[in-house]
Amino acid sequence: MTTGNDIKDDWAGDAQNASPDGEFVRDTNYINDRITAEAPAGEPTEQPDGTFHWPVEAGRYRLVAARACPWAHRAVIVRRLMGLEDVISLGLTGPTHDNRSWTFDLDPGEVDPVLEIPRLQGAYLNRFPDYPRGITVPAIVEESSRKVVTNDYPSLVRDMITQWREHHRAGAPDLWPAEHVEEMEELNEWLFTEVNNGVYRCGFAGSQDAYDAAYDRLWAALDKLEERLSTRRYLVGDHITETDIRLFTTLVRHDPVYHGHFKTARNKITEMPNLWGYLRELFQLPGFGDTTDFTEIKQHYYIVHTEINPTRIVPKGPDLSGFATPHGREALGGQPFAEGTTLPGAMPAGEELKNPEPFQA
Template sequence: MGSGEYSRDQRYLATRITADGRDGYPVEPGRYRLVVSRACPWANRAIIVRRLLGLEDSLSMGVCGPTHDERSWTFDLDPGGRDPVLGIERLQEAYFARIPGYDKGITVPAIVDVPSGKVVTNDFARITLDLSLEWTALHRPGAPRLYPPELRAEIDEVNEVVYRDVNNGVYRAGFAGSQEAYEEAYHRLFDRLDRLSSRLESRRYLVGNTITEADVRLFTTLVRFDAVYHGHFKCNRSKLSEMPVLWAYARDLFQTPGFGDTIDFEQIKQHYYRVHRDINPTGVVPLGPDAGGWLTPHGRDSLGGRPFGDGTPPGVASVSGR
């Protein structure tokens, strides 16, 4: 690893919730709580997939506030600053219930076993796949196939490079500790975005002709790009809105039920600009950019494809989003 290069801690609680309960946690409606923050791109994946699959009534959702301190995410959006289901003020409490003194990252998304109050998993990459593969008995009628068997190898291949160069690439640029590390991450990011743009010139979605897990994973970075990564993380060769193909692709997804209705730009900006004081010492949160452009026509329909395949869109999002 080069000097000053940012490295993400990838030590997660990898216990899985499965249909057969082989890890000790069987899929059960109402037993678990998905804890997220709307600010976090990794948690945003789980929010989107939960909604697309119609799991709202089976898997409740606790929403942390957009900021946190070194100890943990907090439930400051809830009355009294306490999650109404878990009864805790800090997500840290659910981690400590599982492993006393847990010394790795207290991250979202996390799925908590409500009866015991213990975190089951915070393995964000596996969580969304298992929602697709293991929770099928609880999916809504018409739920899309986000990880179909015939496309999994290609989805995995796309996800690998998108994670390395884009999802985590913006962080590698933003948290670089040297000019050399920053420039390497910057070039890898925009080289990959250029390749993705070429890929999407003639196809509506990344893999196949419907929305898949690959689109969910790219979207959560793209939707934060102009509001946060362009300036805050110095990813400033181009704004998303200056990359025509990716901008149209992202708007297409944003306007698809289950995507844009999970986004809160104010919470996104509050998180990055207030928490990362080493990058933004004043904690001042920018007022822009204007989010109105996300609702402008995208013209991607002309490429064909059907967002939900043989399925249907999810219903109207609840006011609370819970």
């Protein structure tokens, strides 16, 4: 997600622009440094392409996220599933912001207690004094220098899975299984263009024709996923993978936000039996539902997107208690994670949801 002067809010750190026909176009430019297991200890090393590789080092970095943002939510889920809570600290911004930056208004004194800055913008400017783009979450920040390392959310999440293995908890799942990599990469790209970004093409369409085309394209993809999940428990293989996390963070926001706010209102996910059962199963697992704050999700979209919701009124509904009902997905075989894998333990103190629904308490 990004914020910045003359840039619409778009969740992933990408400027929102419109093509001549009103279609939403996402600018995907990031600070694409990486944290890798091969990088030598010490200072980051420059690569031939001009980026830097930073060393894997426990206690060196802080993940800054917003519970409202689907892209940041992916990083929070993966950090929890991998058991990296004691290795990479977590800073959480509030759900709303001004045109300058995400702010740490949930913390005492409205200052991040580790980075000691009131705005995420400070970490970007500490490294790039003339940083020209929006201030985005998720971001990895080096704690000692208070400088942003990367905001490239696809590689940031992938590297938590593949590069931080020596720090994973015992029994952490394999979310990037080698035997399914090719299928996952193909499906991930399709999910991004058709679903994750598809809801935004609907919400920020600049013309009726652009909206109609985006709407039809989104629902064609969701219908395809409904059919796919009628015969398989998860998107790829017999267990949860990173691909499922990519879909979850969009699906869980659909009925509370996208259905009304982004006008994706053909029907709700609760009315699609396979997607709804799939979503409930994931939500009921540690790492998924216990990192989902519906209050902050609704506050952000409905308050910040004033071009869509000028009154800034946040809806009270919908009723979300169905998330706690049995999902019945066991009938399709498989299990969430492979043999020998364990679920993460209790949420670390201080990271609990500030606004849990009654069925989450």
